[in-house]
Structures are given as structure tokens and as C-alpha cells.
Amino acid sequence: xxxxxxxxxxxxxxxxxxxxxxxxxxxxxxxxxxxxxxxxxxxxxxxxxxxxxxxxxxxxxxxxxxxxxxxxxxxxxxxxxxxxxxxxxxxxxxxxxxxxxxxxxxxxxxxxxxxxxxxxxxxxxxxxxxxxxxxxxxxxxxxxxxxxxxxxxxxxxxxxxxxxxxxxxxxxxxxxxxxxxxxxx
Amino acid sequence: xxxxxxxxxxxxxxxxxxxxxxxxxxxxxxxxxxxxxxxxxxxxxxxxxxxxxxxxxxxxxxxxxxxxxxxxxxxxxxxxxxxxxxxxxxxxxxxxxxxxxxxxxxxxxxxxxxxxxxxxxxxxxxxxxxxxxxxxxxxxxxxxxxxxxxxxxxxxxxxxxxxxxxxxxxxxxxxxxxxxxxxxxxxxxxxxxxxxxxxxxxxxxxxxxxxxxxxxxxxxxxxxxxxxxxxxxxxxxxxxxxxxxxxxxxxxxx
Numbered sequence: 239x240x241x242x243x244x245x246x247x248x249x250x251x252x253x254x255x256x257x258x259x260x261x262x263x264x265x266x267x268x269x270x271x272x273x274x275x276x277x278x279x280x281x282x283x284x285x286x287x288x289x290x291x292x293x294x295x296x297x298x299x300x301x302x303x304x305x306x307x308x309x310x311x312x313x314x315x316x317x318x319x320x321x322x323x324x325x326x327x328x329x330x331x332x333x334x335x336x337x338x339x340x341x342x343x344x345x346x347x348x349x350x351x352x353x354x355x356x357x358x359x360x361x362x363x364x365x366x367x368x369x370x371x372x373x374x375x376x377x378x379x380x381x382x383x384x385x386x387x388x389x390x391x392x393x394x395x396x397x398x399x400x401x402x403x404x405x406x407x408x409x410x411x412x413x414x415x416x417x418x419x420x421x422x423x
Numbered sequence: 424x425x426x427x428x429x430x431x432x433x434x435x436x437x438x439x440x441x442x443x444x445x446x447x448x449x450x451x452x453x454x455x456x457x458x459x460x461x462x463x464x465x466x467x468x469x470x471x472x473x474x475x476x477x478x479x480x481x482x483x484x485x486x487x488x489x490x491x492x493x494x495x496x497x498x499x500x501x502x503x504x505x506x507x508x509x510x511x512x513x514x515x516x517x518x519x520x521x522x523x524x525x526x527x528x529x530x531x532x533x534x535x536x537x538x539x540x541x542x543x544x545x546x547x548x549x550x551x552x553x554x555x556x557x558x559x560x561x562x563x564x565x566x567x568x569x570x571x572x573x574x575x576x577x578x579x580x581x582x583x584x585x586x587x588x589x590x591x592x593x594x595x596x597x598x599x600x601x602x603x604x605x606x607x608x609x610x611x612x613x614x615x616x617x618x619x620x621x622x623x624x625x626x627x628x629x630x631x632x633x634x635x636x637x638x639x640x641x642x643x644x645x646x647x648x649x650x651x652x653x654x655x656x657x658x659x660x661x662x663x664x665x666x667x668x669x670x671x672x673x674x675x676x677x
Contacts, residue, residue: 305598355537355576357594361601417526418533419590423576 276388276397282344283332287378295371307360310346313337347387349398350375357423374400437609438507438530439588440630440658441617442640443500445668447624450498455480457619458502460570461589463577465561477555479503479586480616487667497668500625502616503553503586504649504657505532513655514545514554523583528608530630530658531588539582546583550650551657554585588627589614630658647672 298311317338323330337344352358363369376385376398388397402421409416458464458480470476480502487495505525506512512532514523522538523545525531534545534554546554560580563571571577574591578584589612596612609629617625628637640646645662649672663669 301602303602305595305600305602353537355535357591359594359598359601361598362607415526415528417528417531418524418535418538419526419529419531419587419594422533422535422537423574423591423594 275391277391279347279387279389281347281384281387282337283329284384285329286381286384288381301361305359305361310348313341313343316344347389347396349385349387349396350400351396352399353393353395355422357421435527435530436631437528438630438658439593439627440505440530440637440641440660441502441588441614442626442637442646442660442662444624444626444640445497445499445661445663445665446645447622448498448500448620449622450482450484451621452482453619453621454500454616454625455482457615458586461572461615462575462587463561463571464584465557465559465563465577467559475558477557477584479553479555479584481552485668485671487665495665495667497663497665499661499668500616501551501553501649502659503532503588504551504655504659505530505586505588507656507658508654513548513550517544517548519544529590529593531590531593532585533590534583534585534587536576536578536582536584541581541583543583550653550655554583556583557581650674 298308298315300308302308316333320330320334320338323334333344336342365371389395390397405421406416408414409420414420455478459466459478462479464477464479467476480500483499483501485497485499487493489495506514507525507530510516512523512525514534515525515532518524519542520538520540522536522540523532523534526533541556543556546552546556557578557580561577574595592612592614593610596610597607600607600610609632611628614627617627626637626640628635630638630641632638640662641660643662645664646660647663647669648657648660651657652673661668661672
């Protein structure tokens with residue numbers, strides 16, 4: 239009898255160890271590893287879309303005549319208004335003194351930057367076709383601080399970049415071509 | 424996937440193809456150089472080992488094997504044939520990871536390097552030797568790095584690559600059509616080799632459009648395709664008035 243009892247308590251102890259290990263593994267996988275995988279980077283200066291509401295989106299982000307997209311504007315465009323500081327803001331001082339006056343481009347970390355082998359056409363994904371900017375980009379209208387840029391330590395890509403499976407899903411739903419060369423170059 | 428592709432295959436209104444006039448070709452090699460530059464194709468200090476080097480468009484020298492005064496020579500530029508055989512091209516049939524797939528909207532045989540696992544079955548399957556393998560990571564002299572084209576992503580060590588019919592130019596042409604309010608399907612565009620040819624020997628366009636130059640030339644009595652008997656249905660046609668060239672195109676089987 240004593241032997242049988244002994245073996246059941248051993249089993250119970252084994253289960254406890256198994257569960258402890260299992261929960262531990264889950265915690266590492268869900269909480270620790272994602273933080274280890276991504277490094278956090280700060281933008282060179284805190285740009286606020288909400289402070290530029292006197293401009294329209296297209297003043298800085300526009301489609302060129304050949305159908306290509308302007309993307310993030312260069313420092314030349316900032317200099318059109320910020321030749322001299324307009325406010326007391328520290329970020330504006332950085333912009334004027336470290337970039338505009340030294341004619342350096344700002345090394346923005348672009349949250350939605352795609353890998354080099356991806357070809358994305360903005361002119362094929364417009365609001366007229368029912369695709370809002372916020373489908374892929376974050377909503378910048380009420381932001382008072384730029385979010386932290388998370389970079390995958392293994393791939394070097396931004397965490398927030400849109401994944402291929404999302405492109406494929408939407409293309410399939412809308413009947414657009416899912417051929418390789420439509421999105422890869 | 425292939426079932427769906429086949430139904431589109433018959434109905435599709437666009438089939439990009441090429442006609443190369445060997446009577447006009449002088450063998451200058453401008454097409455091959457333009458291709459190399461346009462597509463960021465890596466080269467090595469020693470390019471003499473052709474099993475280790477990469478080229479998307481190769482010039483072959485043909486000769487009729489006779490002595491002077493009957494001796495004849497011709498040069499034959501060979502891009503990817505973008506085979507149009509039903510269901511599959513030879514390479515797409517064997518690819519285990521769908522890295523090379525024919526687009527049934529345009530007929531272009533795509534090859535996506537980031538998906539390629541480098542098994543090289545496609546190189547074995549291709550009867551035209553149109554595919555090359557990256558034995559090393561690409562490396563350019565420092566001064567040339569700034570000259571690389573941002574339109575084409577360089578490939579890495581361990582993957583296969585081949586001619587794309589300059590599909591990045593097609594994407595740009597489609598965007599231009601979109602902003603001008605035109606239909607992006609079936610737009611006309613010009614690959615780099617066609618643009619570079621000084622004698623105008625290469626014609627490119629939609630084979631399914633009966634009014635296109637390329638469709639008319641493909642029906643020319645001088646037209647032939649390489650290894651036609653394999654029924655790979657190449658979309659690259661050649662023109663020649665020389666019978667000995669026609670004969671060599673089918674490995675003397677005709």
C-alpha cells in the first residue's frame with residue numbers, strides 16, 4: 239500500500255513541476271522574448287503632425303506626376319517655414335540648428351518602412367478606392383509624442399511594418415492580382 | 424492555384440513577349456550590358472567561368488560549320504523565354520516553394536529571390552539555361568555602389584535569379600497609367616535591353632494585341648522559337664532569313 243501512495247504523490251509533484259515549467263516557458267515566450275527581440279529607438283526629434291494642422295496632408299505627402307510617391311519630405315521642405323525658429327520648442331531648436339542650418343537630412347525612423355525587395359505603389363491604394371491612410375499607417379492627428387520605434391534585432395525591420403499576409407488577404411478580397419511581381423522587385 | 428491559373432491563361436488579354444531580329448543584330452552586346460546595369464546583376468573580377476557567373480541575357484555565337492566562302496556566323500541574344508506552356512513553365516513546375524510562378528495576367532514568369540531556397544531544380548528544368556545561381560554574396564566596387572538601381576533589389580548568396588522582362592518598369596508604367604486615369608492593365612513599357620539596342624533589333628509588347636508590332640512580327644515567315652518541339656511555348660521569338668539558323672534552333676531535329 240505504502241508504495242502505491244508514494245508513487246501517486248510523486249506523480250502529483252511531477253505535475254507541479256511540469257506546470258511550473260510550462261507557465262515559465264509561456265511567460266518567457268509571451269513577455270520576455272518579444273522585448274528581447276525588438277530594440278527601442280527614439281526619433282531624432284519629436285515631430286508633431288498635430289502642430290501642423292494649418293497644412294494639408296498633400297503639402298508634404300503627395301503623388302508625383304509620374305505616379306511615384308514623395309514619402310517623407312526632406313529638410314528642404316521644413317526650411318520653407320522653419321528657416322528661423324518660430325517657437326521656443328526644444329525640438330524646433332534641434333530641427334533648425336542641427337539639420338536646417340547644417341543642410342543635413344533628418345534620419346527619420348520610418349515605422350511603415352518595407353524591406354528593399356518590396357514594391358509598394360501608393361497611387362494604387364488611394365482613399366478614392368476606399369483605402370484610408372490609417373489602414374497601414376498610425377493615426378497621427380491627435381498625437382502629442384511620436385511612438386517609440388521598435389526594430390527587430392534579427393531582421394532590422396520595423397515592428398509596425400505591414401506584413402505580407404495582410405497585403406495578400408486584402409488583394410484576394412478585392413480581386414487584385416497576387417502575382418509576385420506586383421509587390422516584389 | 425494552377426487550376427485557376429489555367430482558366431485565366433486562355434482568356435487573359437495581355438501576354439508580354441519579345442521578338443529579336445537576328446538579321447538586324449550585330450552582336451554588340453549593348454542589350455546584355457544594359458540588362459546587367461539595370462538589374463543590379465553582380466559580377467566577379469574573373470568572369471571566365473560561365474558556370475559560376477550570372478547573366479540574365481547571354482549572347483550566343485552561332486556558326487554554320489562550313490569553311491570559307493560558305494562560312495556564316497550570327498549572334499543570338501537569349502533572355503528568359505517566359506514559357507507560356509499550359510499550366511506551367513518548366514521551371515515553375517519543379518519549384519518546391521513557389522518562388523517562381525507565372526503571372527497569368529501578364530504571362531511574365533516571376534522569380535522572387537527572397538522566397539528561393541537555392542535548390543536549383545529550376546536551373547535543371549530550364550532548357551534555355553536562362554537561370555543563374557548566386558554562388559557568392561554580390562559585391563560591387565565602392566565607386567559603383569552609388570550607381571546601383573533602387574528599382575531592383577539585389578539578390579543574396581544561395582538563390583537563383585533570371586530575367587524578369589524588367590517587371591519593375593511595368594510597375595512604374597502601371598503607376599503612370601493610374602495617375603493619368605488610364606487602364607493599368609496591358610500598358611506598354613520597354614525593358615532595358617530593348618531600349619539599349621542600337622539597331623532596333625528587339626521589339627517588345629503585348630502578343631495578344633493584334634495591332635501591336637510584336638504580334639505582327641511573331642507571325643512573320645522569318646519567325647521561329649528555340650527548341651519549339653519541346654512545346655514550352657516561349658514568348659521570345661526570333662527572326663532570321665537564314666535557313667541554317669532555323670535548323671539549329673531545333674537542335675537539328677527538324
